[in-house]
Amino acid sequence: MREGGEMRRFLVLYNPGSGTDSGRAIAERFKEIVKGDNASHHVYLHSFDEKTDKEPLREKAEANQIDTLVIVGGDGTIRHVVQTFRDCLANYKIGLLPGGTVNNFMRSLDLPLDIGEASRVILGDETQAVDYGVVNGEVLISTLTIGILADTAADITQKEKQKYGPFLFVKRFIDLLRKRKRYNLNVVTDETTWHGKSQLLSINMTHSVGGFTRYDRLARPDDGILHMTIMPKLNIWELIRYSPKILQGRLYDLPQIEYLTARSVRITAQEINVGTRIDGDPSMDLPVEMEVIPRGLQILIKK
Helix, strand or coil: CCCCCCCCEEEEEECCCCCCCCHHHHHHHHHHHHHHHCCCCEEEEEECCCCCCHHHHHHHHHHCCCCEEEEEECHHHHHHHHHHCHHHHHHCEEEEEECCCCCHHHHHCCCCCCHHHHHHHHHHCCEEEEEEEEECCEEECCEEEEEHHHHHHCCCCHHHHHHHCHHHHHHHHHHHHHHCCCEEEEEEECCCEEEEEECEEEEECCCCECCECCCECCCCCCCCCEEEEEECCCCHHHHHHCHHHHHCCEHHHCCCCEEEEECEEEEEECCCCCEEEECCEEEEECCEEEEEEEEEEEEECCC
């Protein structure tokens, strides 16, 4: 609660098809909690997905003098909301309620995955400025992958994600690992270049990838840097051998791993139709150009 019990105006954006398909129920629960905290607060609910007409939504937020956008959904939903309000993000604080399958971005900020606790974090009004990225003009808030991770998830449907969770990803990852498929990539950053064949390239904005919160111990959500991990050749036995370092978030210490940091990057491939995956969803093919927007989001966090 703000000092003096100042009235707040929330626009709750929920994705009815995200995660466990309970977006509306989560939004209604948040509204109950807010009204129980202070009846003078205003809470507006609005269904949202990537097909939502963006301009009327921005107009609604402005007309109702919204000060806080509350997003119910996973990383993909968060990304689309940030994309929608990108030109006016400075006007809003952003609260997050868990409605996705993995909720990687929330985990990276150590936000609670319980609806009641997450709601109280939003009411607490404590913020942290965090980075986001822009890829070919589209927002990225967590992770971009190329190669085996993107290919692993390419044919997995939302229903399969909900039913089988991470076990399906692991099975398909191992199946693709056996095929040893690699792409000829050219990576040009504002500081250096790298060229070669790679089975996996990941760019992460935080230390967490796919819900694994210790993926990269060097990365922070507010450091203004893109963290790139390039794995030219993966071997299941080497992954097992170096699992202690992996579990410590020290992928960059593994032999043959290329670890780059940058504020901008361009990635191309010799092959055609090399896909990417952004924030857990299939996205554009290469080439891509990406830059970081330092501390462009005001996220409500625990005190």
